[in-house]
Amino acid sequence: MLDKYQGYEHFFNAKQGELSYNSFEIEKNEPLDNVELKVQELLENCEKKNIKIVTIWDENFPELLKNITSPPLLLFVRGNLPDRDLNLISIVGTRHNTMYGKLITEKFVEYFVNNNIGIVSGLANGIDTISHRKVCEMKGKTFAIVAHGVDMISSAFSEKIASRIVENGGGIISEYPCGTPAQIGYFPVRNRIISGFSQATLIIESGIKSGTLITAKFAFDQNREVYAIPGNINSEKSKGCNELIKNNQSILCTSPEQILIDFGWKLKELPLANEAIQLENANELKLYKILDHEPKQVDIIADMADLEIPQVLVTLLNLEFKGLIKQLPGKNFIKV
Structure with a gap:
C-alpha cells in the first residue's frame, strides 16, 4: 500500500470508490511508525494462522472482483482463491x-x-x-x-x-x-x-x-x-x-x-440418474408413478396406491436403493 500510494496519507486521499480499505484501522494523521507496527502485527498474526493476504495489485487477485465499484484493497484467505479459469x-x-x-x-x-x-x-x-x-x-x-x-x-x-x-x-x-x-x-x-x-x-x-x-x-x-x-x-x-x-x-x-x-459454457453429457434402471414389480411401478417432485407423506402414498403401509415402506426402500426416489424428514418421499 505504501509503495502504491507513496505514503499512506496519499492512500487516504485516493478517489472515493476507487477501493475499499475496511482492512485498516488507521487514523489519517497517525504517525508512520504506528502504521508500520500495526501492519507488522497483522502480518505475524496471519502467518501464525496460515492465512494468506492478497492485495488488489497481486496477480492472483480475482479479476472480476477487481472490476467492481469499491473493490476491497486486501483479501484475507483461509485456503485458496479460485483458479482464474474456474467459472x-x-x-x-x-x-x-x-x-x-x-x-x-x-x-x-x-x-x-x-x-x-x-x-x-x-x-x-x-x-x-x-x-x-x-x-x-x-x-x-x-x-x-x-x-x-x-x-x-x-x-x-x-x-x-x-x-x-x-x-x-x-x-x-x-x-x-x-x-x-x-x-x-x-x-x-x-x-x-x-x-x-x-x-x-x-x-x-x-x-x-x-x-x-x-x-x-x-x-x-x-x-x-x-x-x-x-x-x-x-x-x-x-x-x-x-x-x-x-x-x-x-x-x-x-x-x-x-x-x-x-x-456459452460447455455442458457435460451427464447420464440420466435413472437410466437403465428396471422396475421389478407392479408395486414399484405404481409408487413410482404416484411420486413426483412434490414431497408426499407415506400415509398419503399408501392411500393413493391402495396398499398397506408395510408394503409401501418396503417398496419405497427398494426404489430408494435404486436411486429413483429420495426420503425426506417426516417420512416424505420425492422422485429424484
Whole structure:
C-alpha cells in the first residue's frame, strides 16, 4: 500500500470508490511508525494462522472482483482463491428456507459441480449453508465470503463446514483482518464481494426485506447477470424472488442448464440418474408413478396406491436403493 500510494496519507486521499480499505484501522494523521507496527502485527498474526493476504495489485487477485465499484484493497484467505479459469456462480437466499428451497438448491448445485462450476456463497444458515455442504459432498470447489475475520467463525456447525471447504480446495475469504468480529453493518457491505466474484448470481428463496436482495442489487449494479427461482405466490420466502422477476431485475430461472447455456459454457453429457434402471414389480411401478417432485407423506402414498403401509415402506426402500426416489424428514418421499 505504501509503495502504491507513496505514503499512506496519499492512500487516504485516493478517489472515493476507487477501493475499499475496511482492512485498516488507521487514523489519517497517525504517525508512520504506528502504521508500520500495526501492519507488522497483522502480518505475524496471519502467518501464525496460515492465512494468506492478497492485495488488489497481486496477480492472483480475482479479476472480476477487481472490476467492481469499491473493490476491497486486501483479501484475507483461509485456503485458496479460485483458479482464474474456474467459472463461478454465486448462490444466495434466505436463512430460513423451505423444503422447496433446499431441494432446488441441492439440484442446481449438483448440476453445477458436475459441470465444473465453482460456487460462491456467504456461509450463513439456510440456502448458503446448503450450497456449501452440497458442493463439499461432491468434492467440488466452493468459496465462502464472510463478514468478519476468517478466524472468527462463531458456531461449531459453520466451522465444520468451513474446514471441509478448505480441505476440498476452496476457501474462506474476507476483507476484514484476523480477529475482526462480525458486526451488523459488515454484512450488507460484504455482499458486494459475493456478487463481485462471479459471472452470475442465483437467488433461491428470499423475503421482501432480506439481505439476499442487497446481493441481487449489487450484482445488478455490477452489470452481472441475476437469476431468480420463482416460487409459491403465497410463500413469504418466495416474495423477494417473484418481485425481482416481476420488475425485470432478474432472469426467471427454471433449470441449471439455462445459466450455462446463456453463458456459452460447455455442458457435460451427464447420464440420466435413472437410466437403465428396471422396475421389478407392479408395486414399484405404481409408487413410482404416484411420486413426483412434490414431497408426499407415506400415509398419503399408501392411500393413493391402495396398499398397506408395510408394503409401501418396503417398496419405497427398494426404489430408494435404486436411486429413483429420495426420503425426506417426516417420512416424505420425492422422485429424484
